[in-house]
Amino acid sequence: MSNVKVARRDFLRTSLLVGSALPLGAIPLVLKADNHRVSEDNPTAKAMGYLHDATKVDVAKFPRRAGEAGSKQFCNNCKLYQAGSEEGWGGCAIFPGKEVNAKGWCNAWVSA
Numbered sequence: 609m610s611n612v613k614v615a616r617r618d619f620l621r622t623s624l625l626v627g628s629a630l631p632l633g634a635i636p637l638v639l640k641a642d643n644h645r646v647s648e649d650n651p652t653a654k655a656m657g658y659l660h661d662a663t664k665v666d667v668a669k670f671p672r673r674a675g676e677a678g679s680k681q682f683c684n685n686c687k688l689y690q691a692g693s694e695e696g697w698g699g700c701a702i703f704p705g706k707e708v709n710a711k712g713w714c715n716a717w718v719s720a
């Protein structure tokens with residue numbers, strides 16, 4: 609038997625042992641990470657001017673967030689914001705299956 613076959617068999621055996629040693633509850637925590645959060649690089653997010661931090665919005669480009677009234681607009685007071693899976697994040701109809709930051713903003717903001 610070649611050393612390659614032995615090494616491969618050892619790798620598979622070790623992988624099975626490590627995999628079976630992980631508590632099942634740890635897997636969702638590992639997979640959850642931040643992938644439920646919408647990325648600012650998402651094409652829709654870019655087109656809508658979405659940012660996780662509304663105070664960073666370029667008001668020259670998105671004048672709806674300019675001035676006193678605009679500066680009070682955040683995702684958490686937008687009509688499209690819904691309760692999320694973690695504190696400070698929530699669902700939004702603009703980004704199905706993703707969550708936006710409560711302190712974020714996009715150009716589709718609607719008064720609640």
Ligand code: SF4
Binds near residue numbers: 658
């Ligand atoms: S539509 Fe409202 S909740 Fe959704 S990203 Fe824009 S401001 Fe935030």
